[in-house]
Amino acid sequence: MKTPRKSTNNPKSNTLIDLVINSKLSTYEKNLVLNYPIESINIDFVYALINNDFPIEYLVKRSIINNTEILVSPDVLLPRSESLGLVDLASNDHCKQGIFFDIGTGSGYLSIFIAKRNKNNTIYASDINLKALLIAQSNIINLGLQNQVILKPGSLLHPFRRIIEKKKVPKHFILNLPYIDPKNVEEIGISTYKHEPHSALFTVGSVRIYEKLFDQITMFNIRNYKLYMEINPQSIKKIKSIIAQNLPNTKISSHHDIYNHNRFLTVTDKYFCM
Numbered sequence: 330m331k332t333p334r335k336s337t338n339n340p341k342s343n344t345l346i347d348l349v350i351n352s353k354l355s356t357y358e359k360n361l362v363l364n365y366p367i368e369s370i371n372i373d374f375v376y377a378l379i380n381n382d383f384p385i386e387y388l389v390k391r392s393i394i395n396n397t398e399i400l401v402s403p404d405v406l407l408p409r410s411e412s413l414g415l416v417d418l419a420s421n422d423h424c425k426q427g428i429f430f431d432i433g434t435g436s437g438y439l440s441i442f443i444a445k446r447n448k449n450n451t452i453y454a455s456d457i458n459l460k461a462l463l464i465a466q467s468n469i470i471n472l473g474l475q476n477q478v479i480l481k482p483g484s485l486l487h488p489f490r491r492i493i494e495k496k497k498v499p500k501h502f503i504l505n506l507p508y509i510d511p512k513n514v515e516e517i518g519i520s521t522y523k524h525e526p527h528s529a530l531f532t533v534g535s536v537r538i539y540e541k542l543f544d545q546i547t548m549f550n551i552r553n554y555k556l557y558m559e560i561n562p563q564s565i566k567k568i569k570s571i572i573a574q575n576l577p578n579t580k581i582s583s584h585h586d587i588y589n590h591n592r593f594l595t596v597t598d599k600y601f602c603m
């Protein structure tokens with residue numbers, strides 16, 4: 330998560346170039362300012378936003394991840410490079426058949442990278458937030474991936490119930506759902522807390538939304554699946570025990586992210602890819 334920025338004074342001559350030279354922005358943020366237009370022509374307002382920890386990515390409406398431009402707005406969580414570990418886990422799985430689901434897709438970038446890894450991959454992606462889905466749709470169209478990534482609005486697995494029941498192929502579920510307990514806001518950076526969507530960050534006890542998802546897996550009687558989950562590393566024991574109780578016929582493994590945190594779990598159904 331991002332660290333708070335030091336305050337930046339607006340120098341006498343007010344241009345974006347001054348802002349880049351004088352501010353405490355990171356090199357990545359300075360490059361964004363230099364390469365993309367900021368719509369507000371009021372430089373004082375831009376300084377005020379920056380001094381209020383407003384992410385530069387929201388100002389220029391883009392984030393660059395893995396050399397790919399992803400459109401963003403304050404309706405979506407900013408793409409995080411550590412979350413790409415989910416793409417690696419799902420793309421490198423021994424089971425190369427089946428379909429992918431990206432539940433809580435946000436800006437759509439995880440679906441986009443799964444699609445880019447293999448043009449035969451089909452991904453069904455959903456989000457409960459319609460404004461996020463509009464951003465995901467723009468990204469998918471900009472990158473020409475509309476034949477591979479299919480978007481549906483709705484909560485968790487509901488939008489895909491019929492597809493899941495109909496298709497008897499292996500199902501890969503990519504899940505980066507909210508996992509910060511609202512009582513533990515200190516786990517996230519100040520910029521994230523102030524400006525990124527709380528509906529993308531918070532869930533009761535760090536696990537409530539995943540509990541609902543496990544209920545749906547049981548209720549819809551889903552078989553032949555694997556979950557690739559990003560979780561709160563602080564809650565790993567708790568979530569493992571909830572999975573063991575709710576999805577008994579599965580094997581659970583944990584995996585490190587690029588910062589060596591235990592941030593991912595894979596949960597493999599015993600009928601997966603047989």
Ligand SMILES: C[S@@+](CC[C@H](N)C(=O)[O-])C[C@H]1O[C@@H](n2cnc3c(N)ncnc32)[C@H](O)[C@@H]1O
Pocket residue numbers: 405406407408409412432433434435436437439455456457458461483484485505506507508528529530538
């Ligand atoms: C942590 S963000 C992750 C977004 C994106 N996958 C990423 O990695 O940047 C969680 C996303 O889940 C969505 N979400 C929250 N509750 C949901 C629900 N019940 N069903 C589907 N999506 C949900 C949020 O709107 C948000 O876009």
